[in-house]
Amino acid sequence: MTGGIPIEVSGLGKRFGQVAAVDDLSFTVRPGVVTGFLGPNGAGKTTTLRMLLGLVRADSGTATFGGTPYAKLERPLETVGAALDASFHPGRTGRDHLRVYATAAGLPRQRIDAVLEQVGMSEYAGRRVGGYSLGMRQRLSLATALLGDPGVLVLDEPINGLDPEGIRWIRGFLQQLAADGRTVLISSHLLSEVQQSVDEVVIIARGKLMRTGTLASLELDRAPRTIVDSPDRPALAAALGAAGLAYAEGRNGFIVDEPEPGRVGHAAFVGGVELSELHRMKSELEDAFLALVGEGEG
Numbered sequence: 001m002t003g004g005i006p007i008e009v010s011g012l013g014k015r016f017g018q019v020a021a022v023d024d025l026s027f028t029v030r031p032g033v034v035t036g037f038l039g040p041n042g043a044g045k046t047t048t049l050r051m052l053l054g055l056v057r058a059d060s061g062t063a064t065f066g067g068t069p070y071a072k073l074e075r076p077l078e079t080v081g082a083a084l085d086a087s088f089h090p091g092r093t094g095r096d097h098l099r100v101y102a103t104a105a106g107l108p109r110q111r112i113d114a115v116l117e118q119v120g121m122s123e124y125a126g127r128r129v130g131g132y133s134l135g136m137r138q139r140l141s142l143a144t145a146l147l148g149d150p151g152v153l154v155l156d157e158p159i160n161g162l163d164p165e166g167i168r169w170i171r172g173f174l175q176q177l178a179a180d181g182r183t184v185l186i187s188s189h190l191l192s193e194v195q196q197s198v199d200e201v202v203i204i205a206r207g208k209l210m211r212t213g214t215l216a217s218l219e220l221d222r223a224p225r226t227i228v229d230s231p232d233r234p235a236l237a238a239a240l241g242a243a244g245l246a247y248a249e250g251r252n253g254f255i256v257d258e259p260e261p262g263r264v265g266h267a268a269f270v271g272g273v274e275l276s277e278l279h280r281m282k283s284e285l286e287d288a289f290l291a292l293v294g295e296g297e298g
């Protein structure tokens with residue numbers, strides 16, 4: 001394996017007619033962690049990955065692997081492994097598919113068996129790809145990306161279409177690749193899909209960067225609030241109003257715009273209201289994500 005080198009995107013832009021698919025996008029993906037490249041459908045994820053891999057020409061900016069654009073890499077397959085809109089010849093076996101790639105890249109034959117083993121596909125390697133399930137195709141594209149034992153992996157929606165067992169498997173697999181020191185970038189339009197697989201996120205909407213950072217930092221985005229409830233909700237509403245606390249009535253009580261449950265408890269005490277519930281609301285990661293990408297829609 002070549003060392004995990006960072007992916008560096010700087011001022012990247014691409015228009016398709018009137019549509020700014022990618023707009024002045026800059027971010028860095030570092031080795032040793034799994035990074036989720038997230039955004040709603042049409043946000044520009046695939047276009048960005050295609051520019052990164054030299055499949056689409058950027059209108060502006062640069063996308064490099066440790067400073068070198070993909071097209072200038074000396075040994076591309078041994079540096080970057082990619083799985084993007086995988087298309088397979090349905091009549092070919094999984095092993096034949098890998099053989100074509102290995103031969104084209106001048107990679108030793110042993111790599112074929114090694115990657116089949118790695119993705120748990122040895123048993124199915126002799127079957128035609130046309131009969132593969134979506135999960136098996138996902139594993140075969142992953143095997144293809146791994147052929148050159150690259151230090152960088154760029155995978156477009158690798159979790160999409162996997163069953164729960166497959167999702168559990170790929171989580172562990174990606175984490176191991178990162179733990180080995182590789183740079184791992186995976187795209188998804190659902191934060192919940194990759195939440196347990198990624199350490200860091202790059203979030204885009206409408207071609208623009210919304211946020212980069214750790215998952216934990218994203219969670220902090222939502223101001224904590226307090227959940228409170230009472231057997232006498234009208235009295236509680238009055239007490240909150242009297243204390244000048246803004247709230248919304250939810251199914252499980254009132255959601256108060258106040259991070260300190262103590263302040264809410266005090267307001268209830270002053271109003272002589274009995275409480276049946278009082279706790280700090282944990283921010284939902286998906287809420288934070290939707291709030292972020294929603295802002296991008298404006």
Ligand SMILES: Nc1ncnc2c1ncn2[C@@H]1O[C@H](COP(=O)(O)OP(=O)(O)OP(=O)(O)O)[C@@H](O)[C@H]1O
Nearest residue numbers: 016019021039040041042043044045046047048189
């Ligand atoms: N070849 C193309 N010609 C014209 N418009 C395009 C082309 N490729 C992408 N677009 C447009 O650019 C925008 C970004 O598309 P892109 O496929 O990169 O988004 P995405 O985030 O990958 O979405 P998805 O998750 O749905 O694949 C969209 O508005 C799309 O319609």
